[in-house]
Amino acid sequence: xxxxxxxxxxxxxxxxxxxxxxxxxxxxxxxxxERNRYxxxxxxxxxxxxxxxxxxxxxxxxxxxxxxxxxxSRLAVVTTREEGGSSLRVLPIGVPGEPVTVCERPEAITExxxxxxxSRxxxxxxxxxxxxxxxxDERAREPRRIDRLFTRLDGEGWIVDRPSxxxxxxxxxxxxxxxxxxPYEHANxxxxxxxRTLxxxxxxxxxxxxxxxxxxxxxxxxxxxxxxxxxxxxxxxxHxxxxxxxASLATLAxxxxxxxxxxxxxxxxxVASGAERALTTGLDRQCRPYPSARAPVxxxxxxxxxxxxxxxxxxxxxxTGGNGSGPARPLLTGDRVVTAFDHAGGTTAVLLGDxxxxxxxxxxxxxxxxxxxxxxxxxxxxxxxxxxxxxxAVPSPAGDGDVDTWVLLPDGGDGPVPVLLSVHxxxxxxxxxxxxxxxRLWAAAGYAVVWCNPHGSTGHTEDWTRAIRAxxxxxxxxxxxxxxxxxxxxxxxxxxxxxxxxxxxxxVGVLGGSYGGYITxxxxxHHSDRFAAACSERAVNNLESLxxxxxxxxxxxxxxxxxxxxxxxxxxxxxxxxxxAGIDVPMLIxxxxxxxxxxxxQADALFVALRLLGKPVEYxxxxxxxxxxxxxxxxxxxxxxxxIILDFFGRHLGGTRPDEVPAG
Numbered sequence: 001x002x003x004x005x006x007x008x009x010x011x012x013x014x015x016x017x018x019x020x021x022x023x024x025x026x027x028x029x030x031x032x033x034e035r036n037r038y039x040x041x042x043x044x045x046x047x048x049x050x051x052x053x054x055x056x057x058x059x060x061x062x063x064x065x066x067x068x069x070x071x072x073s074r075l076a077v078v079t080t081r082e083e084g085g086s087s088l089r090v091l092p093i094g095v096p097g098e099p100v101t102v103c104e105r106p107e108a109i110t111e112x113x114x115x116x117x118x119s120r121x122x123x124x125x126x127x128x129x130x131x132x133x134x135x136x137d138e139r140a141r142e143p144r145r146i147d148r149l150f151t152r153l154d155g156e157g158w159i160v161d162r163p164s165x166x167x168x169x170x171x172x173x174x175x176x177x178x179x180x181x182x183p184y185e186h187a188n189x190x191x192x193x194x195x196r197t198l199x200x201x202x203x204x205x206x207x208x209x210x211x212x213x214x215x216x217x218x219x220x221x222x223x224x225x226x227x228x229x230x231x232x233x234x235x236x237x238x239h240x241x242x243x244x245x246x247a248s249l250a251t252l253a254x255x256x257x258x259x260x261x262x263x264x265x266x267x268x269x270x271v272a273s274g275a276e277r278a279l280t281t282g283l284d285r286q287c288r289p290y291p292s293a294r295a296p297v298x299x300x301x302x303x304x305x306x307x308x309x310x311x312x313x314x315x316x317x318x319x320t321g322g323n324g325s326g327p328a329r330p331l332l333t334g335d336r337v338v339t340a341f342d343h344a345g346g347t348t349a350v351l352l353g354d355x356x357x358x359x360x361x362x363x364x365x366x367x368x369x370x371x372x373x374x375x376x377x378x379x380x381x382x383x384x385x386x387x388x389x390x391x392x393a394v395p396s397p398a399g400d401g402d403v404d405t406w407v408l409l410p411d412g413g414d415g416p417v418p419v420l421l422s423v424h425x426x427x428x429x430x431x432x433x434x435x436x437x438x439x440r441l442w443a444a445a446g447y448a449v450v451w452c453n454p455h456g457s458t459g460h461t462e463d464w465t466r467a468i469r470a471x472x473x474x475x476x477x478x479x480x481x482x483x484x485x486x487x488x489x490x491x492x493x494x495x496x497x498x499x500x501x502x503x504x505x506x507x508v509g510v511l512g513g514s515y516g517g518y519i520t521x522x523x524x525x526h527h528s529d530r531f532a533a534a535c536s537e538r539a540v541n542n543l544e545s546l547x548x549x550x551x552x553x554x555x556x557x558x559x560x561x562x563x564x565x566x567x568x569x570x571x572x573x574x575x576x577x578x579x580x581a582g583i584d585v586p587m588l589i590x591x592x593x594x595x596x597x598x599x600x601x602q603a604d605a606l607f608v609a610l611r612l613l614g615k616p617v618e619y620x621x622x623x624x625x626x627x628x629x630x631x632x633x634x635x636x637x638x639x640x641x642x643x644i645i646l647d648f649f650g651r652h653l654g655g656t657r658p659d660e661v662p663a664g
Contacts, residue, residue, distance in 0.1 A: 003642035007033030014340040021345025025066035127165040149209040154596040199240040232274040239295035250296040259476040260558040261428040264288025279318040286458040311433040337434040353434040394495035405452040405492040418507035418653035425514030427456035445656040454488030473561025511535035521576035528584035533652035537590040544571040551596040586616040592625035
């Protein structure tokens with residue numbers, strides 16, 4: 001794989017199964033490198049595989065978010081408009097008729113959901129305040145009034161004057177009506193079986209921005225009434241789904257009120273009283289996978305939900321009957337990843353990938369076998385080839401389990417090869433057991449690639465994930481960032497070096513983004529003798545300033561325990577910038593100029609410090625990009641990023657350098 005092959009990547013979005021289980025609609029995203037954009041379309045596949053999948057839509061920029069009408073005769077899709085904004089359209093499926101544009105919005109439309117009788121569609125869109133009446137010229141608008149935290153969102157910009165609201169619109173077209181609006185943020189609308197009520201997720205309590213919890217509210221679908229809070233426990237709630245009889249709601253709950261981070265778990269909430277109970281026992285795993293979490297899906301008196309487990313993302317079932325919770329039953333497991341799923345009419349559709357394949361659309365048969373319905377990436381994989389990663393179980397220095405570790409060796413030769421040690425972001429996420437373009441790029445350039453899920457990652461127990469909370473935390477104290485997590489990463493590297501003689505321990509580079517960039521900066525400051533070069537990308541380098549400059553400003557004390565305003569020392573102790581004088585390896589810094597999660601000042605601080613200290617450093621800033629550059633940035637910038645990384649490590653570790661590199 002070469003950097004330009006980023007232009008050949010194909011990815012699938014969440015599938016939608018028709019009510020009778022016969023058809024599956026799925027979004028397909030392709031990279032258009034020449035026009036520097038992504039094109040999306042909706043593909044229609046027969047669940048029995050008897051008819052070849054066919055492209056159903058294909059507008060200028062793309063269609064996505066397909067959702068079926070209750071009778072299966074229509075499909076709602078969201079269309080991105082070239083002039084900006086989006087449209088909600090309804091397409092006839094297997095019946096006479098023409099597509100209908102239901103409504104248009106200047107903002108993105110997300111999460112469309114049909115009413116049970118098929119007459120209305122609810123959706124989420126940002127509602128612009130009065131200051132937007134002056135038009136698109138920001139200089140002509142009134143100033144923003146800010147009286148709360150969480151006023152911006154990475155990839156979205158300012159949201160304090162354009163909160164996410166829930167709208168309802170007639171399916172035949174008309175003016176959308178706001179049923180749950182600002183100044184609060186709303187998400188995850190779900191219709192009650194009688195069509196009178198919407199369940200939504202929000203935080204509408206006084207001083208909601210000073211809390212860490214979202215609740216489920218019940219909203220009159222006709223509008224005009226104040227939303228009523230349903231959930232009464234202190235737990236966090238997201239992604240509601242109504243039971244068929246309308247008496248309860250399944251949701252993903254988590255005990256963030258106890259300690260952050262917390263595992264999500266399926267729970268059942270009684271609509272009459274708000275009382276709730278967990279639907280699983282003994283399943284100490286994250287059931288709210290990032291970034292593909294969705295509501296539990298009812299199948300009779302059971303719900304289907306996803307579970308992260310040691311790099312895999314699996315499907316489980318849990319019963320909703322009785323008075324207590326019971327053990328969850330595995331539905332789909334193994335060394336593979338379910339990136340999205342849906343269930344209706346007896347058909348379970350999954351997007352399924354593994355270490356050697358990008359996710360494709362599959363159907364899960366009742367006996368547990370999976371049938372693949374699409375092969376959109378077959379030619380891509382056949383052209384690239386490449387070895388399979390090798391999985392290692394490396395004992396953690398903490399002595400409480402193994403660190404899941406993977407090694408991808410370059411093709412050909414028996415001589416020593418340079419090594420790239422990659423650290424994931426989060427930290428409460430996991431490297432998943434699925435084909436990853438970046439690792440393949442590096443292996444093709446001659447590197448052995450090592451990655452792992454250290455303490456702080458998901459896919460393990462909740463204690464494992466919470467192990468890097470600050471030592472000063474009153475509840476569930478841990479080592480802090482840069483403690484057992486950094487020790488695990490080094491242990492994984494040592495495990496790989498011991499397992500493969502080809503790996504050259506004198507030519508090791510380390511790199512990572514976001515929290516992975518933090519660990520990169522931390523390891524470079526504390527273990528420079530282990531590395532020949534480092535790449536710190538979109539990193540956290542100063543935890544104290546992050547708590548006032550990030551779009552999540554004011555949040556970090558939920559994870560660390562103390563607040564930087566009352567006890568700043570733990571933040572300073574855990575910040576790589578405090579220890580920057582110890583960095584004694586060539587450092588590559590990459591950052592997006594519109595990154596609001598880890599603002600660019602984090603990179604500026606590291607660069608200025610290293611430059612003033614006379615350390616070898618180079619710094620690349622990407623304009624008009626946010627925190628997600630490596631995943632969803634402009635295709636050309638993604639190629640440039642790959643070229644810069646390969647050129648930098650090629651100069652310092654001896655891997656193959658790309659033919660083209662940005663001039664800067």
